[in-house]
Amino acid sequence: MGETGLIVSRLCFGTLTLSPLQAALPPEEGAELLSEAYSNGINFWDTAELYANYDSLRLAIKKIGKLPVLTTKTYAYTREGARSSLEKARRELDLDVIPIFLLHEQESSLTLQGHKEALDFFCEAKVRGIISAVGISCHTVAAVRAALQFEEIDVVHPIINYKGIGIKDGTIDEMLEATERIAAAGIGVYGMKPLGGGHLLADVEKAIHFVKNIEHLHSFAIGIASSEELEADLHYFRGTKPPRAIEEKLAGKKRRLQIEDWCAGCGACVQSCPQGALYLEETAGAGQLRAAVKASRCILCGYCGSSCPEFCLKIF
Ligand code: SF4
Numbered sequence: 197m198g199e200t201g202l203i204v205s206r207l208c209f210g211t212l213t214l215s216p217l218q219a220a221l222p223p224e225e226g227a228e229l230l231s232e233a234y235s236n237g238i239n240f241w242d243t244a245e246l247y248a249n250y251d252s253l254r255l256a257i258k259k260i261g262k263l264p265v266l267t268t269k270t271y272a273y274t275r276e277g278a279r280s281s282l283e284k285a286r287r288e289l290d291l292d293v294i295p296i297f298l299l300h301e302q303e304s305s306l307t308l309q310g311h312k313e314a315l316d317f318f319c320e321a322k323v324r325g326i327i328s329a330v331g332i333s334c335h336t337v338a339a340v341r342a343a344l345q346f347e348e349i350d351v352v353h354p355i356i357n358y359k360g361i362g363i364k365d366g367t368i369d370e371m372l373e374a375t376e377r378i379a380a381a382g383i384g385v386y387g388m389k390p391l392g393g394g395h396l397l398a399d400v401e402k403a404i405h406f407v408k409n410i411e412h413l414h415s416f417a418i419g420i421a422s423s424e425e426l427e428a429d430l431h432y433f434r435g436t437k438p439p440r441a442i443e444e445k446l447a448g449k450k451r452r453l454q455i456e457d458w459c460a461g462c463g464a465c466v467q468s469c470p471q472g473a474l475y476l477e478e479t480a481g482a483g484q485l486r487a488a489v490k491a492s493r494c495i496l497c498g499y500c501g502s503s504c505p506e507f508c509l510k511i512f
């Protein structure tokens with residue numbers, strides 16, 4: 197992974213799918229799936245404080261008795277916030293050292309400058325040996341380019357898929373040009389959302405081949421929520437065909453954001469969506485506001501779920 201010294205599998209297990217924001221698997225089931233992935237060579241797991249699934253990862257690590265390379269992320273921007281996120285991760289994962297800590301959803305050099313205190317804290321933690329590498333996750337080309345201005349950044353985790361779905365400020369070609377440049381400078385790069393958050397499910401094979409063939413991409417995280425998905429993804433990754441029964445089962449699967457009827461129209465989710473996909477609309481005749489989603493913009497990340505005080509939002 198760049199110049200971090202960390203050796204990761206090319207396929208990374210994106211654990212957002214296990215979290216309460218998506219499939220909400222019980223920790224024991226999440227751990228089972230993670231250990232199944234590990235025994236199939238996937239030694240790289242991606243999580244975040246937001247995903248609230250440290251329990252699954254801790255149980256999986258106990259089960260396999262070995263340490264995967266794992267990434268977690270925080271929205272912290274102060275020293276105190278960063279310290280609290282780091283201690284929470286170490287405590288809840290039962291780990292002394294966190295391999296990779298990222299600042300979640302950075303947008304540009306300006307947002308990075310605003311998170312400098314947290315970045316500095318993580319760099320100090322790296323010197324003390326309790327983090328191995330620090331970096332950012334992002335949905336913008338601008339943030340990838342900004343990584344070159346911050347020598348502290350070891351790893352970048354941007355959106356990369358063949359249609360460029362979810363890239364907020366450019367095309368897939370611009371993203372590839374930027375990621376190639378930072379990889380050449382020694383920064384580790386692993387992509388997110390190769391399936392466009394579910395929009396490219398109709399052609400998973402093509403979507404996985406696209407990211408697999410990007411030579412400068414050290415790894416890419418794919419969300420996995422079941423044994424069948426794991427088996428199918430491993431087949432696509434290896435260039436073989438999954439059993440027909442699995443393909444048929446997964447073919448009928450279409451993911452979407454569900455907004456429950458009891459939405460109170462408070463608007464908190466509208467502010468939280470990184471893609472600007474949510475808005476408030478008046479319900480017919482009732483004169484009440486409720487949340488609605490512009491499906492073409494939604495990348496099915498599920499992040500809005502954590503902002504809703506009424507628990508109305510979920511990816512199915
Ligand atoms: S609406 Fe929710 S699931 Fe869709 S992109 Fe926005 S935060 Fe993600």
Ligand code: SF4
Binds near residue numbers: 462463506507
């Ligand atoms: S945060 Fe929840 S209650 Fe508020 S508008 Fe969004 S879905 Fe509705």
